[in-house]
Amino acid sequence: MTVESAGSVEAADPVPAAAAPSPVFGLVLAGGASSRMQRDKAMLAYRGRGQLDRAFEQLEGFVARAFVSVRASQSDEGTRAQKPLIIDSLPGEGPIVGIRSALAQYPGAAWLVVACDLPFLSDAALEQLIAARDPRALATAFRSVHDGLPEPLCAIWEPAAAAALAAYQAAGGLCPRKFLIRNGATLLEPRDRRALDNVNTPEEYAEAVKVLDAAHEG
Numbered sequence: 001m002t003v004e005s006a007g008s009v010e011a012a013d014p015v016p017a018a019a020a021p022s023p024v025f026g027l028v029l030a031g032g033a034s035s036r037m038q039r040d041k042a043m044l045a046y047r048g049r050g051q052l053d054r055a056f057e058q059l060e061g062f063v064a065r066a067f068v069s070v071r072a073s074q075s076d077e078g079t080r081a082q083k084p085l086i087i088d089s090l091p092g093e094g095p096i097v098g099i100r101s102a103l104a105q106y107p108g109a110a111w112l113v114v115a116c117d118l119p120f121l122s123d124a125a126l127e128q129l130i131a132a133r134d135p136r137a138l139a140t141a142f143r144s145v146h147d148g149l150p151e152p153l154c155a156i157w158e159p160a161a162a163a164a165l166a167a168y169q170a171a172g173g174l175c176p177r178k179f180l181i182r183n184g185a186t187l188l189e190p191r192d193r194r195a196l197d198n199v200n201t202p203e204e205y206a207e208a209v210k211v212l213d214a215a216h217e218g
Helices: 051-060 095-105 123-131 161-170 176-183 202-217
Strands: 002-005 008-011 024-029 066-070 085-087 110-115 139-143 150-157 186-188
Touching: 024 051, 024 095, 051 066, 051 110, 051 123, 066 095, 085 095, 095 110, 095 150, 095 161, 095 176, 110 123, 123 139, 123 150, 150 176, 161 176
Parallel strands: 024 066, 024 110, 066 085, 139 186
Antiparallel strands: 002 008, 110 150, 139 150
């Protein structure tokens, strides 16, 4: 582009190009204690496949790189140890530590974070989330079909969330959902209404197996 004036031609000031969005990495949260399930939720099998394997391979199809979030004591566990790991590197407990540890290890990436106890998570739901990503927000998340609140454990967390999460945890905050309520996120209405149903108890696991088996046979 040029600017013409009084017989001379001058180069115009360059228009800055829009910054490219950060790449999206994937994180399967598999560091929980599974106390209500009374067994490791990451190892639950659906149609012969372990849930951690299913979640990790599904996530790989949507991100540049995928990792599994674990506590240090879990890093040698067989199924987890076979995958690229983000080991909790910050004090505290719960999923907020896993999210913060990923943001700290690769600060230039946004993170598509999913819990490992989402057996109904569909490709369609991940496609909707990726397509609607808002890099200007701290996170892009689904709105819960049950209570309308943000679903932080199937969400894209942007690099800018790192500092805000650190301040939130330093002030005693533990819950990533409450963080998103207080700090704001771009929220989506999920098209797949069951995609984010999680499984926390033996009874819920038995029902999920029955539903998924019936869906496959149908």
